[in-house]
Amino acid sequence: MVSIWEENYSITPREELSGDLSTDVAVIGAGMAGILTAYYLTQKGFKTIVVDGKRIGSGQTKGTTAKITSQHADIYHKLIDQFGEEKAKQYAFANENAILEYKNLVNELLIDCDFEEKSAYLYTLEDATPLEEEAVAARNLGIDAEFTKETELPFEVKGAVKFANQAQFHPLKFLSAVASTLTIYENTQVLEVEDTLLKTNRGDISAKYIVFASHYPFINAPGFYFLRMHQDRSYFLACKNATTLIGMYRSLEKTGYSLRCYKDILLFGGGGHRTGENSRGGQYSALRSALAQFYPESKEFAHWSAQDCMTLDGVPYIGPFSDGKPNWYVATGFGKWGMTSSMVSAQIISKQIAGEDVWYAPVFSPERFTLTSDFKALLEETKHAVKGLTRRIFQLPKATEEELPLGHGGIIEVDEIKYGVYKTENGEIYIIDPKCPHLGCQLEWNPDELSFDCPCHGSRFTFTGELLDNPAQTDIDDKKER
Structure with missing residues (x-):
C-alpha cells in the first residue's frame, strides 16, 4: 500500500549520522514541517541539521492528498466564537500566507512539482446553514470565500463554501527540491532529548535550539501532548477513467x-476513524463501493492511508514547547491540514528562533489551555487513554490462535498472558507483545492495514512488531514467528 506520490517519485537517500556533532538548530523529523523549518532557518543564517529515524518524507507527508488550502472544515465561525475575531484573523x-509562501518558493527555486492554483470546496449533503455562516465568517476575516450550490460532484449537494486561490502539488517533488541544500541525516533515531542534547542511535547532537517536527512529540513531559491530542486515520483510493475535477472537495460530514x-x-478518500478503533475493518471496501457508485467506469490502481494528530480545540500547537524548555519548539496537531500547517509552522518557528515578532503566532501557542473550552475534550482524551490501559487488564480477548482465520490477526490469551497474533494466508503465525512501548496501552488489530494500532495515542506497528507511527520510538522487542 503506497501512495501515488511514492509510486512515481523517489527522493535521493542521505547518509546516517556517524558520530557526535554540534549545531545551532537540530530539527527532529524530515517531513514537510521539518524540512521547511530547516530551510527558513538556514536562510536566516542558522547552522541547521535535520534528523529522521527513517527517510525524508517517509512519515505522514507521503500520505497527504497534498491540498494547500486555508479551508479547514468549518473552522472560522468556530474560531470567532471560541477565540474571538482577532485570533481568528x-x-x-x-x-x-502559507499558500503564497508555497507559490513563492516554487517560483524562486524553479521547482517542478505540478503546482496548480485551484478552488477548494467544503460541501454538505445535509443542512447548509453552517456553511452559509462559514462563508460569511471567512469573508469577514479576509478570505475570498462564497457560498454556492454549484459543484462538479457526481451527486447533489445542499450547498458548499468555495475558497478561491488555493493550490495543490506533488509533495515529494517539492520536498526533494527544498531539501536538496540542507544537511539531513536519515535512519538516525532520536531516543532521548535532555536540554540541549539529542541522544540518537548514531551519536549525540548538541544544539542551541531543538525543533520537534516529528508529527507527534515523543517526549511526554513537559508539554504533556499525549493528554492533549489523539490520532485519526483516513483512507484513499487512486483511480483512472473518472471525471477530471477542476476543484478540490471535502465533505463537512465525517x-x-x-x-x-x-x-x-x-x-x-474517506473512512476516517480514531487510530486503534477499526477492529472490524472494511474502510477500503466501503470506499470502493462508493467509487463504483459515483464513477462506475473508474479503475483503481493504488490505495493507502494517512494519520493525523487532532488537538483538543482543532488548532495546531506551533511554537515554544513548554515554559520550562525555552530552547525547544514544536509543530504538531495539524488535523487533516498538514501542508498549510507545515508552512505556518516553518514561518512561525524560524522567526521566533531568530527573535522576530510574529503577530499571528498567539492563536497557535502550544501553551494555551482554557479550562472551560478544553476541559470536556481533555476528559474525552483521558477516557480513551484509561480505556486503552484497562483493557489490558480486564478485557478478555475474543479470539484464540486456532480460531483465527487465515489472513487475520487479533489479541489472544494463553495461560492468562495476552499476545498479538497474525496468521498469514499460508498459515504462518507471527506473535508480538500487544503492549505499546509508549505508555503501555493494549494494541488493537487493524484488518485493513494488517497492523497493530494503539487506541490511546496512535502508535502503530506491523504484525512483525516494527514501528510504523509514533509517538512510540522503538519496535516491539518481544516478538517471534512460527
Missing part, C-alpha cells in the same frame, strides 16, 4: 468523501 492570515485530481488521476 491570525489563523486565517497564517494559512492564506461520513463524506474527499476528492481531488492529480493530472488524470482521481484521489478519492
Whole structure:
C-alpha cells in the first residue's frame, strides 16, 4: 500500500549520522514541517541539521492528498466564537500566507512539482446553514470565500463554501527540491532529548535550539501532548477513467468523501476513524463501493492511508514547547491540514528562533489551555487513554490462535498472558507483545492495514512488531514467528 506520490517519485537517500556533532538548530523529523523549518532557518543564517529515524518524507507527508488550502472544515465561525475575531484573523492570515509562501518558493527555486492554483470546496449533503455562516465568517476575516450550490460532484449537494486561490502539488517533488541544500541525516533515531542534547542511535547532537517536527512529540513531559491530542486515520483510493475535477472537495460530514485530481488521476478518500478503533475493518471496501457508485467506469490502481494528530480545540500547537524548555519548539496537531500547517509552522518557528515578532503566532501557542473550552475534550482524551490501559487488564480477548482465520490477526490469551497474533494466508503465525512501548496501552488489530494500532495515542506497528507511527520510538522487542 503506497501512495501515488511514492509510486512515481523517489527522493535521493542521505547518509546516517556517524558520530557526535554540534549545531545551532537540530530539527527532529524530515517531513514537510521539518524540512521547511530547516530551510527558513538556514536562510536566516542558522547552522541547521535535520534528523529522521527513517527517510525524508517517509512519515505522514507521503500520505497527504497534498491540498494547500486555508479551508479547514468549518473552522472560522468556530474560531470567532471560541477565540474571538482577532485570533481568528491570525489563523486565517497564517494559512492564506502559507499558500503564497508555497507559490513563492516554487517560483524562486524553479521547482517542478505540478503546482496548480485551484478552488477548494467544503460541501454538505445535509443542512447548509453552517456553511452559509462559514462563508460569511471567512469573508469577514479576509478570505475570498462564497457560498454556492454549484459543484462538479457526481451527486447533489445542499450547498458548499468555495475558497478561491488555493493550490495543490506533488509533495515529494517539492520536498526533494527544498531539501536538496540542507544537511539531513536519515535512519538516525532520536531516543532521548535532555536540554540541549539529542541522544540518537548514531551519536549525540548538541544544539542551541531543538525543533520537534516529528508529527507527534515523543517526549511526554513537559508539554504533556499525549493528554492533549489523539490520532485519526483516513483512507484513499487512486483511480483512472473518472471525471477530471477542476476543484478540490471535502465533505463537512465525517461520513463524506474527499476528492481531488492529480493530472488524470482521481484521489478519492474517506473512512476516517480514531487510530486503534477499526477492529472490524472494511474502510477500503466501503470506499470502493462508493467509487463504483459515483464513477462506475473508474479503475483503481493504488490505495493507502494517512494519520493525523487532532488537538483538543482543532488548532495546531506551533511554537515554544513548554515554559520550562525555552530552547525547544514544536509543530504538531495539524488535523487533516498538514501542508498549510507545515508552512505556518516553518514561518512561525524560524522567526521566533531568530527573535522576530510574529503577530499571528498567539492563536497557535502550544501553551494555551482554557479550562472551560478544553476541559470536556481533555476528559474525552483521558477516557480513551484509561480505556486503552484497562483493557489490558480486564478485557478478555475474543479470539484464540486456532480460531483465527487465515489472513487475520487479533489479541489472544494463553495461560492468562495476552499476545498479538497474525496468521498469514499460508498459515504462518507471527506473535508480538500487544503492549505499546509508549505508555503501555493494549494494541488493537487493524484488518485493513494488517497492523497493530494503539487506541490511546496512535502508535502503530506491523504484525512483525516494527514501528510504523509514533509517538512510540522503538519496535516491539518481544516478538517471534512460527
